Amino acid sequence: MLPAACLSAFLCPLAVWPVAAPWNVRPTDMGYLVLFGTSQFGLGLLLLTLGTRLISATESALVSALEAPLAIVWVWLAFKEVPALTTFAGGAIVMAAVSAYIVTSSRQR
Numbered sequence: 001m002l003p004a005a006c007l008s009a010f011l012c013p014l015a016v017w018p019v020a021a022p023w024n025v026r027p028t029d030m031g032y033l034v035l036f037g038t039s040q041f042g043l044g045l046l047l048l049t050l051g052t053r054l055i056s057a058t059e060s061a062l063v064s065a066l067e068a069p070l071a072i073v074w075v076w077l078a079f080k081e082v083p084a085l086t087t088f089a090g091g092a093i094v095m096a097a098v099s100a101y102i103v104t105s106s107r108q109r
Contacts, residue, residue, distance in 0.1 A: 002046075002049050002050070005045050005046070005049045009041070009042060009045060013037075048063070048064070051063075058101075062097075062098045062101055065094055065097075065098060066094065066095070066098055068091070068094065069090070069091030069092075069094045069095055072087055072088075072091055073091070
């Protein structure tokens, strides 16, 4: 699984290169983009790939489902960008579903 994840991380930039416009980005911003791509995206993908070996496929899918609602929370906390009410409602539904699964699965064990 890890080689496939690494391969996808390297092939994605090559796939979008024909439609990209990297010359419109200042060199300092390009440095930030490279830093973001290698640290945030690369490290996150690596840890998710390594972690899925330790949990079931269902739990792995639920952890992946938490990414969207938690991203909204982090943007809200970091940048004070207030999302729409429907966004909060959708995130609450996902969080409730994951929480319900955790509670029911812990009772069965």
